[in-house]
Amino acid sequence: MPGDRGLMRPMVTKISDILSAARGAVAGVTTHADLDAVRAKFLGPNGVLRELMKSIADLPKGDRPAAGQAVNACKSEMEEIFREKFDFIESRDVSTLLGGRIDPTLSEACAAEIFCHPLTGVKNRVLEIFSKLGFCAVDGPEIETEWFCFDALNTPQSHPSRDDRDTFYFDGTLSVGNVSKRNSERLMLRTHTSTVQVRTMLRQKPPIRILSQGRVFRKDAIDATHSPNFHQCEGLVVDENVTVCDLKSTLDFFFAELTGGECEIRMRPSFFPFVSPGFEVDFRSGNLGKLSNRWIEAAGCGMVAPSVFGNCGYDAAAVSGFAFGVGIERLAMLLFGVDDIRLFFQNDTRFLRQFPMAMF
């Protein structure tokens, strides 16, 4: 260090003494008023720190920049001492105000325990897996018209799902006069997220690679495996020359990622009005606890029916595509070994807190 070391060294000692004195003075303080008085003594216009600053002028010129830096560092540290004490008094006062029911001085480790609902966790995981394949998330309304939920999806008027014992309809109708070619439409709560397929195709041209997720509603009696309100995720891919092989490899990838390892899937022929051919998907994995190595039904899927393309203004001869749908509650029950769907909706944090954060 340039200049007279003999004069600079006492400065360093003085700073360290001042900081110790500030810590000592703050330690016994319990109110903001007392803290202000101590602060004035150290940081005020006639305080200890101001005196220290003035004394820099007595140092040889070469030592002044280093001394200035040391005094500034001292000032920052002292401000930190006062800030900490201020926060401490304040949080203790808040706690007193709240009757001591919370302790705001608890460390951040406790705050980190904030967790997400297992259904949100599974939904996010599904979105994350499909985003690796280039799918993007889209949304659609929960209140729909019959056209979007049934007609556009090739579901005839006589189909049992359209019965008002199965579906929640609103009283009255809505004047639409648009895509449905009717003047008015009955409003309802959507029974599946396949409505978003239709809305997306009406809005944009192929290629399409989307995933829609959200709440769906069916008039099911509540029991361990049914709820009138649950969540679905549905995928749609439309392009030239899309085949069942593309559908199968997409689902292979999804279930392997979801179960975190070796996983087989099988597709059984099944019927959904809006796909042809249609399939139910079962998967089998060694990573599923009690359910390991058993075939488990987990999704519906198929190749988009030509009439659905027609209803959405696509040329069915020029494009092809597939769609699939999974139930979020069902996936969560399988992955976590939960045997009653109602547990997800009862908001008992002792239940909700149990699920591994690693999943999410």
Ligand code: PHE
């Ligand atoms: N929407 C169907 C259901 O709710 C699931 C499905 C989606 C089936 C896409 C085939 C293709 O049951």
